[in-house]
Amino acid sequence: SQQGEEDPQALSIQEGENATMNCSYKTSINNLQWYRQNSGRGLVHLILIRSNEREKHSGRLRVTLDTSKKSSSLLITASRAADTASYFCATYYTGAGSYQLTFGKGTKLSVIP
Amino acid sequence: DAGVIQSPRHEVTEMGQEVTLRCKPISGHDYLFWYRQTMMRGLELLIYFNNNVPIDDSGMPEDRFSAKMPNASFSTLKIQPSEPRDSAVYFCASRFRGPLEEPGELFFGEGSRLTVL
Numbered sequence A: 001s002q003q004g005e006e007d008p009q010a011l012s013i014q015e016g017e018n019a020t021m022n023c024s025y026k027t028s029i030n031n032l033q034w035y036r037q038n039s040g041r042g043l044v045h046l047i048l049i050r051s052n053e054r055e056k057h058s059g060r061l062r063v064t065l066d067t068s069k070k071s072s073s074l075l076i077t078a079s080r081a082a083d084t085a086s087y088f089c090a091t092y093y094t095g096a097g098s099y100q101l102t103f104g105k106g107t108k109l110s111v112i113p
Numbered sequence B: 001d002a003g004v005i006q007s008p009r010h011e012v013t014e015m016g017q018e019v020t021l022r023c024k025p026i027s028g029h030d031y032l033f034w035y036r037q038t039m040m041r042g043l044e045l046l047i048y049f050n051n052n053v054p055i056d057d058s059g060m061p062e063d064r065f066s067a068k069m070p071n072a073s074f075s076t077l078k079i080q081p082s083e084p085r086d087s088a089v090y091f092c093a094s095r096f097r098g099p100l101e102e103p104g105e106l107f108f109g110e111g112s113r114l115t116v117l
Helices: none
Strands: A004-007 A010-014 A019-025 A029-037 A043-050 A055-058 A061-066 A071-076 A085-093 A101-103 A107-112 B005-007 B010-013 B019-024 B031-038 B042-050 B053-056 B065-071 B074-079 B088-095 B112-116
Touching: A004 A085, A010 A019, A019 A029, A019 A085, A019 A107, A029 A061, A029 A071, A043 A055, A043 A061, A043 A071, A071 A085, A101 B042, B005 B088, B010 B019, B019 B088, B019 B112, B031 B074, B042 B065, B042 B074, B053 B065, B074 B088
Parallel strands: A010 A107, B010 B112
Antiparallel strands: A004 A019, A019 A071, A029 A043, A029 A085, A055 A061, A061 A071, A085 A101, A085 A107, B005 B019, B019 B074, B031 B042, B031 B088, B042 B053, B065 B074, B088 B112
16 A cells, blocks of 8 residues: 555646645655656656654755654745656655555646746 | 666567566665556555565565566566556666665666556
């Protein structure tokens, strides 16, 4: 079953605006990661946030993590047309005895020039 | 660095045929993962290897699916016989070992798009 669930499923914004995507998960985690997938391509890692971190930045990306609410958000500031892609959160969860990354179904972001 | 290399990129086959997908992970990576992506189910982990040994194959849907990793630089995912519901994009990914409690990022290949008619 899916560990992470993104919200919204699809998001359309104008170039220059900020885009916020949310992720909720179900069990305790070691870390949470965000990936981007351009149409017809493989996934590319964007950022990793550990379970003891609350916020992390990388360029125009800002990720927050709230372990009490089992949720994370990805903010892309000053969006560009090249940011058009699907964005996935993924979690490593504890207690499973098998360290694997479980992905949500993604948010499809469209940035209109 | 060439990244994770998958072949073929596209495969169209008829129901009942055998399909073999191939993956070359990044040199030095200890873990290799096979995922399947569909619109309905998203990304599903099928199986993963550590140092060429299969660790968890609980995601393999049926006995028709099998995966091998004969050495550190090559893995195959085989479907025999194939069925239309196997149509999907199959991704291979690899990563360094890293600390056990802090698994790091995965590096994905470009995927193999399989269509079974």
